[in-house]
Amino acid sequence: MRYLVTGGAGYVGGVVAAHLLAAGHRVTVLDDLSTGFRAGVPDGAEFVEGRVQDAAKWLDGSFDGVLHFAACSQVGESVVDPEKYWRNNVGGTIELLSAMRAAGVRTLVFSSTAAVYGEPTTTPITEDAPTAPTNPYGATKLAVDQMLAGECAAHGLAAVSLRYFNVAGAHGAQGERHDPESHLIPIVLQVAQGRREAISVYGTDYPTVDGTCVRDYIHVDDLAEAHLLALGAAIPGEHLVCNLGNGNGFSVREVVEAARAVTGHPIPEAEAGRRAGDPAVLVASADRARERLGWRPSRSDLAGIIADAWAFAQREETGA
Numbered sequence: 001m002r003y004l005v006t007g008g009a010g011y012v013g014g015v016v017a018a019h020l021l022a023a024g025h026r027v028t029v030l031d032d033l034s035t036g037f038r039a040g041v042p043d044g045a046e047f048v049e050g051r052v053q054d055a056a057k058w059l060d061g062s063f064d065g066v067l068h069f070a071a072c073s074q075v076g077e078s079v080v081d082p083e084k085y086w087r088n089n090v091g092g093t094i095e096l097l098s099a100m101r102a103a104g105v106r107t108l109v110f111s112s113t114a115a116v117y118g119e120p121t122t123t124p125i126t127e128d129a130p131t132a133p134t135n136p137y138g139a140t141k142l143a144v145d146q147m148l149a150g151e152c153a154a155h156g157l158a159a160v161s162l163r164y165f166n167v168a169g170a171h172g173a174q175g176e177r178h179d180p181e182s183h184l185i186p187i188v189l190q191v192a193q194g195r196r197e198a199i200s201v202y203g204t205d206y207p208t209v210d211g212t213c214v215r216d217y218i219h220v221d222d223l224a225e226a227h228l229l230a231l232g233a234a235i236p237g238e239h240l241v242c243n244l245g246n247g248n249g250f251s252v253r254e255v256v257e258a259a260r261a262v263t264g265h266p267i268p269e270a271e272a273g274r275r276a277g278d279p280a281v282l283v284a285s286a287d288r289a290r291e292r293l294g295w296r297p298s299r300s301d302l303a304g305i306i307a308d309a310w311a312f313a314q315r316e317e318t319g320a
Protein backbone atom coordinates (compact mmCIF):
# COMPACT_ATOMS: atom_id res chain seq x y z
CA MET A 1 0.00 0.00 0.00
CA ARG A 2 1.06 3.62 -0.47
CA TYR A 3 0.51 6.25 2.23
CA LEU A 4 0.97 10.00 2.56
CA VAL A 5 2.27 11.00 6.00
CA THR A 6 1.82 14.72 6.67
CA GLY A 7 4.17 16.01 9.35
CA GLY A 8 6.32 12.91 8.90
CA ALA A 9 9.52 14.76 9.75
CA GLY A 10 8.33 15.22 13.31
CA TYR A 11 8.59 12.92 16.30
CA VAL A 12 5.38 10.88 16.12
CA GLY A 13 4.84 11.17 12.35
CA GLY A 14 8.41 10.06 11.69
CA VAL A 15 8.13 7.00 13.92
CA VAL A 16 4.81 6.03 12.33
CA ALA A 17 6.42 6.41 8.88
CA ALA A 18 9.23 4.06 10.01
CA HIS A 19 6.68 1.47 11.14
CA LEU A 20 4.80 1.72 7.83
CA LEU A 21 8.04 1.16 5.91
CA ALA A 22 8.98 -1.79 8.14
CA ALA A 23 5.58 -3.33 7.35
CA GLY A 24 6.41 -3.13 3.64
CA HIS A 25 4.37 -0.06 2.64
CA ARG A 26 5.45 2.83 0.42
CA VAL A 27 5.59 6.14 2.28
CA THR A 28 5.64 9.74 1.09
CA VAL A 29 6.36 12.29 3.82
CA LEU A 30 4.93 15.79 3.33
CA ASP A 31 6.42 18.27 5.78
CA ASP A 32 7.22 22.00 5.67
CA LEU A 33 10.11 21.56 8.15
CA SER A 34 8.69 24.41 10.24
CA THR A 35 10.14 22.73 13.30
CA GLY A 36 13.57 23.37 11.80
CA PHE A 37 14.79 19.82 11.26
CA ARG A 38 14.00 16.77 9.17
CA ALA A 39 15.66 14.20 11.38
CA GLY A 40 12.38 12.36 11.72
CA VAL A 41 12.09 11.34 8.06
CA PRO A 42 13.08 7.66 8.04
CA ASP A 43 15.35 6.13 5.41
CA GLY A 44 13.30 4.69 2.60
CA ALA A 45 10.54 7.33 2.67
CA GLU A 46 10.03 9.68 -0.25
CA PHE A 47 10.29 13.25 1.05
CA VAL A 48 8.33 16.24 -0.23
CA GLU A 49 8.97 19.64 1.35
CA GLY A 50 5.70 21.49 1.43
CA ARG A 51 2.64 22.55 3.37
CA VAL A 52 -0.39 20.44 4.03
CA GLN A 53 -2.47 23.31 2.61
CA ASP A 54 -0.92 22.42 -0.77
CA ALA A 55 -1.49 18.66 -0.49
CA ALA A 56 -3.52 18.73 -3.72
CA LYS A 57 -0.24 19.20 -5.61
CA TRP A 58 1.01 15.78 -4.52
CA LEU A 59 -2.00 13.70 -3.69
CA ASP A 60 -3.35 11.43 -6.42
CA GLY A 61 -5.22 8.16 -6.74
CA SER A 62 -2.02 6.13 -6.26
CA PHE A 63 -2.31 6.70 -2.49
CA ASP A 64 -4.32 4.27 -0.36
CA GLY A 65 -4.60 6.58 2.62
CA VAL A 66 -3.30 9.57 4.57
CA LEU A 67 -1.90 9.76 8.09
CA HIS A 68 -2.22 13.35 9.21
CA PHE A 69 0.23 14.67 11.82
CA ALA A 70 1.14 18.11 10.44
CA ALA A 71 0.01 20.58 13.11
CA CYS A 72 1.21 23.13 15.60
CA SER A 73 1.29 21.39 18.98
CA GLN A 74 2.57 23.69 21.74
CA VAL A 75 -0.17 24.39 24.26
CA GLY A 76 1.46 27.60 25.59
CA GLU A 77 2.05 29.04 22.12
CA SER A 78 -1.56 28.31 21.19
CA VAL A 79 -2.71 30.55 24.02
CA VAL A 80 -0.65 33.53 22.86
CA ASP A 81 -1.13 32.99 19.09
CA PRO A 82 -4.47 31.21 18.61
CA GLU A 83 -4.89 32.34 15.00
CA LYS A 84 -1.79 30.39 13.99
CA TYR A 85 -3.41 27.25 15.43
CA TRP A 86 -6.79 27.72 13.74
CA ARG A 87 -5.10 28.56 10.44
CA ASN A 88 -2.68 25.63 10.43
CA ASN A 89 -4.51 22.91 12.27
CA VAL A 90 -8.04 23.51 11.06
CA GLY A 91 -7.41 25.43 7.82
CA GLY A 92 -4.74 22.93 6.76
CA THR A 93 -7.04 19.98 7.38
CA ILE A 94 -9.86 21.55 5.34
CA GLU A 95 -7.49 21.75 2.35
CA LEU A 96 -6.24 18.22 2.95
CA LEU A 97 -9.78 16.81 3.04
CA SER A 98 -10.78 18.50 -0.19
CA ALA A 99 -7.54 17.28 -1.85
CA MET A 100 -8.33 13.74 -0.65
CA ARG A 101 -11.86 13.93 -2.03
CA ALA A 102 -10.60 15.22 -5.39
CA ALA A 103 -8.00 12.43 -5.61
CA GLY A 104 -10.38 9.70 -4.45
CA VAL A 105 -8.27 8.88 -1.37
CA ARG A 106 -10.81 7.80 1.23
CA THR A 107 -8.92 6.64 4.33
CA LEU A 108 -7.52 8.97 6.99
CA VAL A 109 -5.87 8.45 10.38
CA PHE A 110 -5.72 11.67 12.38
CA SER A 111 -3.41 12.61 15.23
CA SER A 112 -5.76 13.90 17.92
CA THR A 113 -5.09 14.44 21.60
CA ALA A 114 -6.29 13.99 25.16
CA ALA A 115 -6.26 17.80 25.31
CA VAL A 116 -9.77 17.73 23.78
CA TYR A 117 -11.13 16.56 27.16
CA GLY A 118 -9.72 19.51 29.12
CA GLU A 119 -10.16 19.08 32.88
CA PRO A 120 -11.62 15.56 33.14
CA THR A 121 -14.65 14.83 35.30
CA THR A 122 -13.94 11.09 35.62
CA THR A 123 -10.88 8.87 35.40
CA PRO A 124 -9.87 6.85 33.46
CA ILE A 125 -11.11 8.92 30.52
CA THR A 126 -13.28 7.19 27.92
CA GLU A 127 -14.06 8.55 24.46
CA ASP A 128 -17.59 9.38 25.66
CA ALA A 129 -16.28 11.80 28.29
CA PRO A 130 -17.31 15.43 27.77
CA THR A 131 -14.99 17.42 25.53
CA ALA A 132 -14.05 20.81 26.94
CA PRO A 133 -10.58 21.87 25.80
CA THR A 134 -8.90 24.48 27.98
CA ASN A 135 -6.64 25.96 25.29
CA PRO A 136 -6.73 26.74 21.53
CA TYR A 137 -4.48 23.76 20.73
CA GLY A 138 -7.05 21.33 22.15
CA ALA A 139 -9.90 23.33 20.60
CA THR A 140 -8.42 23.06 17.09
CA LYS A 141 -7.85 19.30 17.45
CA LEU A 142 -11.45 18.88 18.62
CA ALA A 143 -12.68 21.00 15.69
CA VAL A 144 -10.89 18.64 13.28
CA ASP A 145 -12.40 15.60 15.01
CA GLN A 146 -15.84 17.15 14.51
CA MET A 147 -15.04 18.03 10.91
CA LEU A 148 -14.06 14.42 10.24
CA ALA A 149 -17.35 13.13 11.63
CA GLY A 150 -19.16 15.34 9.09
CA GLU A 151 -16.87 14.29 6.24
CA CYS A 152 -17.47 10.60 7.00
CA ALA A 153 -21.24 11.04 7.11
CA ALA A 154 -21.45 13.24 4.02
CA HIS A 155 -18.84 11.69 1.73
CA GLY A 156 -18.13 8.18 3.04
CA LEU A 157 -14.65 8.95 4.33
CA ALA A 158 -13.15 6.21 6.53
CA ALA A 159 -11.52 8.13 9.39
CA VAL A 160 -9.95 7.26 12.72
CA SER A 161 -9.00 9.93 15.28
CA LEU A 162 -6.41 8.69 17.76
CA ARG A 163 -6.36 10.72 20.96
CA TYR A 164 -2.88 10.47 22.41
CA PHE A 165 -2.10 10.78 26.08
CA ASN A 166 1.58 11.50 26.96
CA VAL A 167 3.75 10.13 24.17
CA ALA A 168 7.32 9.33 25.24
CA GLY A 169 10.32 7.13 24.50
CA ALA A 170 12.15 6.83 21.20
CA HIS A 171 12.46 4.61 18.15
CA GLY A 172 16.23 4.30 17.89
CA ALA A 173 17.54 7.56 16.42
CA GLN A 174 14.03 9.03 16.19
CA GLY A 175 13.08 10.71 19.43
CA GLU A 176 11.38 13.67 21.03
CA ARG A 177 12.89 17.07 20.42
CA HIS A 178 11.26 20.47 20.72
CA ASP A 179 12.72 23.93 20.69
CA PRO A 180 12.14 25.26 23.26
CA GLU A 181 11.62 22.01 25.16
CA SER A 182 8.62 21.94 27.50
CA HIS A 183 7.92 18.22 28.00
CA LEU A 184 8.69 16.48 31.23
CA ILE A 185 10.81 13.48 30.21
CA PRO A 186 13.15 15.31 27.77
CA ILE A 187 13.71 18.05 30.37
CA VAL A 188 14.39 15.55 33.15
CA LEU A 189 16.96 13.88 30.90
CA GLN A 190 18.59 17.24 30.14
CA VAL A 191 19.05 17.64 33.90
CA ALA A 192 20.62 14.16 34.02
CA GLN A 193 23.03 15.25 31.27
CA GLY A 194 23.99 18.37 33.23
CA ARG A 195 22.44 20.68 30.63
CA ARG A 196 20.04 22.08 33.26
CA GLU A 197 20.53 22.44 36.99
CA ALA A 198 17.23 21.01 38.22
CA ILE A 199 13.80 19.89 37.15
CA SER A 200 11.13 22.41 38.13
CA VAL A 201 8.22 20.42 39.52
CA TYR A 202 5.09 22.33 38.53
CA GLY A 203 2.83 22.02 41.53
CA THR A 204 3.17 19.83 44.61
CA ASP A 205 -0.29 20.38 46.11
CA TYR A 206 -2.49 18.45 43.68
CA PRO A 207 -4.88 15.84 45.12
CA THR A 208 -2.67 12.96 43.94
CA VAL A 209 -0.47 10.27 45.50
CA ASP A 210 2.42 12.69 46.18
CA GLY A 211 0.92 16.08 45.29
CA THR A 212 2.35 16.18 41.75
CA CYS A 213 0.42 15.75 38.47
CA VAL A 214 -0.30 12.26 37.19
CA ARG A 215 -0.05 11.39 33.48
CA ASP A 216 -0.41 8.30 31.30
CA TYR A 217 2.91 7.83 29.46
CA ILE A 218 2.81 5.75 26.30
CA HIS A 219 5.76 4.50 24.25
CA VAL A 220 5.94 6.02 20.76
CA ASP A 221 6.37 2.53 19.22
CA ASP A 222 3.13 1.31 20.84
CA LEU A 223 1.46 4.47 19.57
CA ALA A 224 2.80 3.87 16.05
CA GLU A 225 1.45 0.32 16.02
CA ALA A 226 -2.03 1.67 16.77
CA HIS A 227 -1.85 3.79 13.60
CA LEU A 228 -1.17 0.76 11.41
CA LEU A 229 -4.04 -1.09 13.06
CA ALA A 230 -6.28 1.95 12.56
CA LEU A 231 -5.67 1.86 8.80
CA GLY A 232 -7.03 -1.68 8.77
CA ALA A 233 -9.97 -0.87 11.07
CA ALA A 234 -11.22 2.23 9.23
CA ILE A 235 -14.71 1.76 7.76
CA PRO A 236 -16.20 3.97 5.01
CA GLY A 237 -18.75 6.37 6.46
CA GLU A 238 -17.59 5.88 10.06
CA HIS A 239 -15.55 8.26 12.23
CA LEU A 240 -13.91 6.11 14.88
CA VAL A 241 -12.36 7.84 17.91
CA CYS A 242 -9.91 5.93 20.14
CA ASN A 243 -7.90 7.01 23.15
CA LEU A 244 -4.31 5.78 23.25
CA GLY A 245 -2.74 5.35 26.67
CA ASN A 246 -1.66 2.54 28.96
CA GLY A 247 -4.30 3.16 31.58
CA ASN A 248 -1.60 3.65 34.24
CA GLY A 249 -0.80 7.00 35.76
CA PHE A 250 2.61 8.12 37.02
CA SER A 251 3.25 11.28 39.01
CA VAL A 252 5.93 13.80 38.10
CA ARG A 253 7.94 12.63 41.11
CA GLU A 254 7.62 8.99 40.04
CA VAL A 255 8.92 9.93 36.59
CA VAL A 256 11.90 11.77 38.10
CA GLU A 257 12.62 8.83 40.43
CA ALA A 258 12.48 6.37 37.53
CA ALA A 259 14.82 8.61 35.50
CA ARG A 260 17.31 8.64 38.39
CA ALA A 261 17.33 4.83 38.38
CA VAL A 262 17.69 4.61 34.58
CA THR A 263 20.43 7.25 34.20
CA GLY A 264 22.32 6.86 37.46
CA HIS A 265 22.32 10.65 37.88
CA PRO A 266 20.91 12.47 40.92
CA ILE A 267 18.50 14.84 38.96
CA PRO A 268 17.82 17.60 41.52
CA GLU A 269 14.25 18.86 41.88
CA ALA A 270 13.11 22.43 42.43
CA GLU A 271 9.54 22.97 43.60
CA ALA A 272 7.73 25.46 41.38
CA GLY A 273 4.17 26.73 41.26
CA ARG A 274 1.44 25.06 39.25
CA ARG A 275 1.58 25.53 35.47
CA ALA A 276 -1.61 27.16 34.19
CA GLY A 277 -4.04 24.73 32.60
CA ASP A 278 -2.52 21.49 33.95
CA PRO A 279 -5.21 19.00 35.06
CA ALA A 280 -4.23 16.97 38.16
CA VAL A 281 -4.75 13.54 36.58
CA LEU A 282 -4.96 12.45 32.92
CA VAL A 283 -5.26 8.69 32.50
CA ALA A 284 -6.78 6.93 29.49
CA SER A 285 -9.25 4.15 29.19
CA ALA A 286 -7.97 2.36 26.10
CA ASP A 287 -10.71 -0.30 26.08
CA ARG A 288 -12.06 0.89 22.76
CA ALA A 289 -8.63 0.78 21.09
CA ARG A 290 -8.27 -2.78 22.34
CA GLU A 291 -11.71 -3.79 21.10
CA ARG A 292 -11.87 -1.96 17.79
CA LEU A 293 -8.22 -1.92 16.74
CA GLY A 294 -7.03 -5.08 18.51
CA TRP A 295 -4.31 -2.88 20.01
CA ARG A 296 -2.13 -4.29 22.80
CA PRO A 297 0.55 -1.89 24.05
CA SER A 298 3.62 -3.95 24.96
CA ARG A 299 6.06 -1.30 26.22
CA SER A 300 4.14 0.14 29.17
CA ASP A 301 6.99 -0.17 31.68
CA LEU A 302 7.95 3.40 32.67
CA ALA A 303 11.63 2.57 33.17
CA GLY A 304 11.77 1.03 29.67
CA ILE A 305 10.13 4.09 28.11
CA ILE A 306 12.63 6.38 29.88
CA ALA A 307 15.56 4.11 28.95
CA ASP A 308 14.73 4.49 25.25
CA ALA A 309 14.38 8.27 25.62
CA TRP A 310 17.71 8.32 27.49
CA ALA A 311 19.50 6.36 24.74
CA PHE A 312 18.16 8.89 22.23
CA ALA A 313 19.20 11.87 24.38
CA GLN A 314 22.70 10.47 24.79
CA ARG A 315 22.96 9.85 21.06
CA GLU A 316 21.93 13.47 20.38
CA GLU A 317 24.40 14.77 22.95
CA THR A 318 27.36 12.91 21.50
CA GLY A 319 26.21 13.33 17.90
CA ALA A 320 26.53 9.55 17.41
Ligand SMILES: O=c1ccn([C@@H]2O[C@H](COP(=O)(O)OP(=O)(O)O[C@H]3O[C@H](CO)[C@@H](O)[C@H](O)[C@H]3O)[C@@H](O)[C@H]2O)c(=O)[nH]1
Pocket residue numbers: 073075113114115164165166182183184185187199200201202203213214215252275278282
Ligand atom coordinates in the same frame (compact mmCIF):
# COMPACT_ATOMS: atom_id res chain seq x y z
O1 LIG B 1 9.49 21.09 33.46
C1 LIG B 1 8.43 20.48 33.68
C2 LIG B 1 7.61 20.02 32.62
C3 LIG B 1 6.42 19.36 32.94
N1 LIG B 1 6.08 19.17 34.24
C4 LIG B 1 4.83 18.46 34.55
O2 LIG B 1 4.89 17.18 33.96
C5 LIG B 1 3.61 16.77 33.51
C6 LIG B 1 3.71 16.41 32.05
O3 LIG B 1 3.95 17.61 31.31
P1 LIG B 1 4.24 17.62 29.74
O4 LIG B 1 5.31 16.65 29.42
O5 LIG B 1 4.43 19.04 29.33
O6 LIG B 1 2.90 17.04 29.10
P2 LIG B 1 1.38 17.52 29.29
O7 LIG B 1 1.28 18.92 29.72
O8 LIG B 1 0.71 16.48 30.13
O9 LIG B 1 0.85 17.52 27.79
C7 LIG B 1 0.90 16.41 26.94
O10 LIG B 1 -0.35 15.83 26.89
C8 LIG B 1 -1.39 16.68 26.38
C9 LIG B 1 -2.66 15.94 26.39
O11 LIG B 1 -2.80 15.15 27.47
C10 LIG B 1 -1.04 17.13 24.98
O12 LIG B 1 -2.03 17.99 24.56
C11 LIG B 1 0.29 17.80 24.97
O13 LIG B 1 0.63 18.12 23.64
C12 LIG B 1 1.30 16.87 25.56
O14 LIG B 1 2.53 17.49 25.64
C13 LIG B 1 2.67 17.93 33.78
O15 LIG B 1 1.98 17.68 34.97
C14 LIG B 1 3.59 19.12 33.97
O16 LIG B 1 3.10 20.08 34.87
C15 LIG B 1 6.87 19.61 35.27
O17 LIG B 1 6.56 19.44 36.46
N2 LIG B 1 8.03 20.26 34.96
